Amino acid sequence: MATAVETLGKLERRITISFPLTDVRTEVEKRLKVQARTAKAPGFRPGKVPLKMVAAQYGYQIESEVLNDKVGRAFNDAANENNLRVAGFPNIVPKEEAAEGQLAFDATFEVYPEVAIGDLTTVELETVQAEVSEAEIDKTIDILRKQRVHFHTKGEAGEHGDGGEAVAANGDRVTVDFVGSIDGVEFPGGKADGYAFVLGEGRMLPEFEAATVGLKVGEAKTFPLAFPEDYHGKDVAGKTASFTITLQKLEWAHLPEVDAEFAKSLGVADGDLAKMREDIKVNLQREVAGRVKARNKEAVMDALIKVAELEVPKTLIAQDSERLAEMTRQDMAQRGMNVKDVPFPAELFAEKAERRVRLGLILSQLVGDNNLQATPEQVKAQIEDFAQSYEDPREVLKYYYSDRRRLGEIEALVLEENVVTYVLGLSKVTSKAVAFDELMGSNAQA
Structure with missing residues (x-):
């Protein structure tokens, strides 16, 4: 009763x-x-x-x-x-x-609350678009060359030359011994032997790299280094240490030539450079399309949050906060971090959870009111699109269709795209071109 x-x-x-x-x-x-x-x-x-x-x-x-x-x-x-x-x-x-x-x-x-969605025809949206030019292809090739860099002893003649004067310079890989002290006392983590890094990549503090530049093998230098106030090592943060470094090994970077062998290393069987550039262009266009879609989707989601009125159940926010906390813990563990005893307070994720729950309720209302559910044909097309970048597309299809949960993820993605298309079709849309670098540097998330 x-x-x-x-x-x-x-x-x-x-x-x-x-x-x-x-x-x-x-x-x-x-x-x-x-x-x-x-x-x-x-x-x-x-x-x-x-x-x-x-x-x-x-x-x-x-x-x-x-x-x-x-x-x-x-x-x-x-x-x-x-x-x-x-x-x-x-x-x-x-x-x-x-x-x-x-x-x-x-x-x-x-x-569950009543969801009141305002007049979408009054919504003003700015979408973005971007193009892949020859300059972007050239930049990508440079990146791919750097990923395949070979290091050779600097100043020593070899197949590719000697790398110039045997003096440490930006771009060189150096191997050093170093020891640091504060007020004459060595501190934990301030000493290492045979430590290698590439000058100019920013792995070391600027003073450390600047002191290394110009050294020859066997030479040593002592210099002061001021640790930033926000340095991750709390024991030395904000303090000034005295470091002595000794250069033990010096290597220069040889980038592979852009030739048939380079093209073959990228999967172009016959080494055709034109085919290599076309493959790179297609991959870049796919990546750009994905970034553009994400940016435009975020714009639509932001607009929906502004135009919809609803109360968000605290229970759902709490549940999603806990889910996000656990997902973060698992992600960090998979990256090799020891998070066994690290607290993950759900409250830290409450703001993100509130947005996710709010959007979920709004999307559910729009889908139900306007019959925007994902169709089997749309789901299959989306999976086939994903599969294009894999060596065996059939395995990708099998991967998704063999697991209802995975298939559900694709259905949810298609559903969101249906909503985006629906909203863009009703609202007042203006489009602007964005630079390739700006787009690729963005991390738009809805």
Whole structure:
């Protein structure tokens, strides 16, 4: 039995549910008898353990299961009878006062809000577009060359030359021994032997790199180094250390020539440079299209948040905050970080969770009102598009269609694109061109 629904706030509701204590006892006894058929205890054959011993061993667990089942069923029945769309999970607590022979519980919960979406024809949106020019292809080739760099002893004649004067310069890979001290005392992490890095890449503090430039193998230099106030090593942050470095090895960088062998290393079997450039262009265009789509999607989502009015259930925000915290923990663990004892307070993710939940409710409303669900044809087309960049597209199709969860991720992506297309079709859209570097440097996320 359930009482009438009480309204505690805009979304918060409460129902009191109750049922006879005898119903619980009857169900507990029934389940204990079932448990007794297979129960084991020293000195008894399986199934011959006295019911009192079975009750002593399993009674608490079974009673908890029965209560959870009955309370859950009673709550679901009450929610259905009152046509309530419950958001998240209810908070159910026993009532201190209940009629004789009855068990009573208060179930406090939130319901899904009404979502009011404003006039989309009045929305002004700015989308972006970008082109891939020959200059971008050249830049990409330079990056690919740097990824395939070879280092040779500087000043020593070889197949590719000697690299010039054997003096450390930006672009060279240096191997050094160093030791640092503060007030004459060495500090943890301030000493290393055989430490290698490339000058000019910014891996070391500017003073450290500047002191290394100009050294020859075997030479040493002592110099002061001021650690920034926000330096990750708290023991030395904001302090000035004295470092001595000794150059042990000096190598110059040889970039591969852009020739047939280079093209073959990129997967162009016949080494055709024109084909290599075309492949790079196609890949860049695919990447640009993805970035443009993400930027435009973000613009649409921002507009929807502004034009829609709704209350966001706190329960859903809390649940998504916990989900984001756990996802972050797993991601960091997969990257090799030890996060076993690192706290991940869900509150840190509340703002992002609130946006995600809000958008989810808005999108759900738009999809339902305008029949924007993902069709099987759209899902297949999206997977085939993903598969283009893989060596065996059939394996990609198999990967998604063999797992309902993975397929659901694609369906959600297509659904969002349907919403974006729908909103762009109604709103006032202006488009602007953005530079390739600006677009590729952005991290638009909706």
